[in-house]
Amino acid sequence: MFKAIGEAQERIILETFIWFEDDVGKQLHAALLAAAQRGVKAEVLLDGYGSPDLSDEFVNELTAAGVVFRYYDPRPRLFGMRTNVFRRMHRKIVVIDARIAFIGGLNYSAEHMSSYGPEAKQDYAVRLEGPIVEDILQFELENLPGQSAARRWWRRHHKAEENRQPGEAQVLLVWRDNEEHRDDIERHYLKMLTQARREVIIANAYFFPGYRFLHALRKAARRGVRIKLIIQGEPDMPIVRVGARLLYNYLVKGGVQVFEYRRRPLHGKVALMDDHWATVGSSNLDPLSLSLNLEANVIIHDRHFNQTLRDNLNGIIAADCQQVDETMLPKRTWWNLTKSVLAFHFLRHFPALVGWLPAHTPRLAQVDPPAQPTMETQDRVETENTGVKP
Numbered sequence: 001m002f003k004a005i006g007e008a009q010e011r012i013i014l015e016t017f018i019w020f021e022d023d024v025g026k027q028l029h030a031a032l033l034a035a036a037q038r039g040v041k042a043e044v045l046l047d048g049y050g051s052p053d054l055s056d057e058f059v060n061e062l063t064a065a066g067v068v069f070r071y072y073d074p075r076p077r078l079f080g081m082r083t084n085v086f087r088r089m090h091r092k093i094v095v096i097d098a099r100i101a102f103i104g105g106l107n108y109s110a111e112h113m114s115s116y117g118p119e120a121k122q123d124y125a126v127r128l129e130g131p132i133v134e135d136i137l138q139f140e141l142e143n144l145p146g147q148s149a150a151r152r153w154w155r156r157h158h159k160a161e162e163n164r165q166p167g168e169a170q171v172l173l174v175w176r177d178n179e180e181h182r183d184d185i186e187r188h189y190l191k192m193l194t195q196a197r198r199e200v201i202i203a204n205a206y207f208f209p210g211y212r213f214l215h216a217l218r219k220a221a222r223r224g225v226r227i228k229l230i231i232q233g234e235p236d237m238p239i240v241r242v243g244a245r246l247l248y249n250y251l252v253k254g255g256v257q258v259f260e261y262r263r264r265p266l267h268g269k270v271a272l273m274d275d276h277w278a279t280v281g282s283s284n285l286d287p288l289s290l291s292l293n294l295e296a297n298v299i300i301h302d303r304h305f306n307q308t309l310r311d312n313l314n315g316i317i318a319a320d321c322q323q324v325d326e327t328m329l330p331k332r333t334w335w336n337l338t339k340s341v342l343a344f345h346f347l348r349h350f351p352a353l354v355g356w357l358p359a360h361t362p363r364l365a366q367v368d369p370p371a372q373p374t375m376e377t378q379d380r381v382e383t384e385n386t387g388v389k390p
Contacts, residue, residue: 001127004096005031012042013095013140017050017088017282018107021058028108029058036065043067045144047089048074048365050107063369070144072294073362087178087362090293092125092282093136101128101136103173103298104280105205105269112267121267122316126280126298132171139173139296144364169302176283176295185283185297186290190216192273196225201313202271203230203261206284207244208347213285214250221255230313230321233260246344249329263320269297270309278306287348 005012005028012035019025036042044062046054048071063069072089094102104125110116112123128136176185186209193200193216200220207229221227229251231244251258269285272278281297283289300306 001094001102002027002031004100005035008035008040008096010040010097012040013137015045015089015091015093016107017047017090017092018109019046019051019054020109021054022110024110024113025108029062032067033062033065036062036067045070045072045089047072049088059367060370063367069367071365074365087292090282090289091296093140093296095133095137095140098134098137099129101133102126103128103296105267105282118264121265122261123267124270124280128171128298132173132298135173139175169300169305172299174297174299176293185295186213188279188299189213192277193217193220196220196273198274199226200271200273201228201310203266203268203313204285205232205267205269206286207231208286209290210348214247217251217256218254227256228259228317229256230259230261230317232266233262233322234265248324249332252324252326252329258324259317259321260324261316261321272306272309276301276303276306278309
């Protein structure tokens with residue numbers, strides 16, 4: 001991706017949840033700065049919760065070069081704690097010159113690179129070319145979160161330039177927002193589970209879907225579809241382990257093969273079905289992604305891509321996963337059942353309930369470029385440096 005940014009000639013649009021000021025973040029900073037300095041129009045949208053700590057110097061250097069830099073719903077900390085946890089901008093999209101797009105789950109931090117060491121995250125992104133890139137660019141032009149109705153209308157009526165050279169794969173962009181597309185990503189998953197005939201493999205970092213999804217998984221397994229579910233064995237948040245393990249009895253006894261990934265933290269959000277359907281993107285299968293966050297995935301119909309992803313996931317299962325069997329399931333007691341039901345409903349509905357609070361109405365904040373020094377300021381600086389009065 002850095003190479004593609006380095007070759008950009010006209011426009012770069014970049015959205016992400018996390019951008020850290022570490023080695024990887026500095027590489028992205030340098031690539032965008034160089035692009036802006038050679039005349040490329042660059043726009044960046046970061047989430048105000050996921051990327052709260054970039055220094056003013058780091059950001060100002062970009063805005064001074066002409067990069068349009070926005071934060072989605074930034075809020076001041078309360079007693080040092082971030083309070084804007086719900087309804088986040090969780091998409092990870094890059095569009096370059098209406099020619100190339102990247103979409104997936106990767107954030108811009110060192111922990112997403114293998115050189116980080118054993119704690120580097122297992123994650124996925126795809127590079128796209130062809131007609132889908134214009135579709136993604138047009139989506140970006142029309143759906144900048146927080147923009148005014150007039151700005152949205154203007155962007156909708158200034159279409160992306162057509163440059164369609166179709167390839168062999170069929171690719172569809174699907175997204176989730178809090179308006180007309182609240183359940184689009186989940187609906188495509190449910191449709192996939194209904195149509196599956198032989199095999200489904202899902203690898204998802206945060207797995208805690210609702211009743212419809214769980215029922216569709218078991219129903220597919222019971223009609224003979226081989227269902228493999230890869231989730232975190234060593235999650236970065238303890239509540240993720242609690243939530244996932246609440247579902248083990250239901251899934252394993254319903255015929256779903258559950259695998260805990262043990263090698264490193266899992267951050268991927270991918271799935272495949274039979275020999276032609278696959279999805280890659282930012283959406284987890286949990287209440288935040290399915291009910292509150294802004295997310296984006298691509299659905300890919302292509303046998304070669306499907307097989308490549310299948311080989312990768314089966315390799316992970318064989319080398320780095322432990323299958324959950326009935327000996328690992330919690331005992332079926334009335335107390336455990338009661339705890340599971342209460343915890344399930346709490347985890348499932350709490351984010352949605354809190355998300356309705358007015359304090360979580362999102363806003364967009366654009367970072368202004370640093371002020372240019374006036375002639376008087378320049379004279380003062382020269383005086384201080386030379387000792388000569390103006």
